[in-house]
Structures are given as C-alpha cells and as structure tokens.
Amino acid sequence: MSYLSSHQLLHVRVAKIAHEQPNKKCLCIHDGSSQPRWFTYGDISYESRRIYETLIGCGFGEGSYVGVFIPRGLHLVASLFAIHALGGTYVPLDPSLPLERHVRCLRLGFVSGILTVPEVQRTAEEMCMAASDDEKRPTLPSVV
Numbered sequence: 001m002s003y004l005s006s007h008q009l010l011h012v013r014v015a016k017i018a019h020e021q022p023n024k025k026c027l028c029i030h031d032g033s034s035q036p037r038w039f040t041y042g043d044i045s046y047e048s049r050r051i052y053e054t055l056i057g058c059g060f061g062e063g064s065y066v067g068v069f070i071p072r073g074l075h076l077v078a079s080l081f082a083i084h085a086l087g088g089t090y091v092p093l094d095p096s097l098p099l100e101r102h103v104r105c106l107r108l109g110f111v112s113g114i115l116t117v118p119e120v121q122r123t124a125e126e127m128c129m130a131a132s133d134d135e136k137r138p139t140l141p142s143v144v
Helices: 010-020 041-057 074-086 099-107 118-131
Strands: 025-029 037-040 065-069 089-092 113-116
Touching: 010 041, 010 074, 025 041, 025 074, 037 041, 041 074, 041 113, 065 074, 065 099, 065 118, 074 089, 099 118, 113 118
Parallel strands: 065 089, 065 113
Antiparallel strands: 025 037
C-alpha cells in the first residue's frame, strides 16, 4: 500500500475537517502585542480556497513556483495550503528578513510569481524590480 493511498494530503484533511466541523479551532496566532487570536478550520478553508482561486485566475497551476511574501498569520498559512492544493511549490520569502536575501533568491529565476498582502506589497514590488534585469518580473497577486 502506498503512502498516498493510506494517508490524506494535508490540504485535503483540513478541507474535510472544515466541512465536518467548521468552527473547530485550528490555528492560534500570537504576535506578542495583543491577545492570541484563534482561527477555525472553516477560516483556514475559506481563505485557502479564495487564494487558490486568485492563483488560478493569475495563471498559476501545477508545477508553479510561487514566492510567498506574507507576514506570519492566517494569510500565510492559507497561502501554503492553496499552493499545495494547486500542485505548486511555495518559496518562502519572509518579510522580516533582509530584502537582499530575497533578491538573490528571485534572481535564480524559478519563481514565477509572488503572493503578497497590501501591507508589504510596496516592498514586494521593490524586491521584484531589484531582482529583475529585464522586463520579465514575477507577477504579484495580492491575497487580500
């Protein structure tokens, strides 16, 4: 028996739980500045489906390498599930790390787009400009 036939993929398991128990707590985010914030399986499922549809609408598909330039939180987690469901590969681009690190990563040329949110979109655009030496730049779909 293969691994995939005996185990569900993570995004499938989360979607199943979201369908059966949408209000069940799933994720706790604590940024240190306020009370911890809880998200349910329903929250995660809804956001990841919305992001999945955004990615499809922007032309991403199976085998796409998608840079994820999103601060830690619900949208980051949902983005990872959406990219996984798409059959793509996520490339972590942590906004808290130096921009130069991400520019080097983007110059390798395998990232076809960067998923971001409005609060860091300007930085993501600057990163793409710095990494590009021609008109081919990663696209920037926003998740919010």
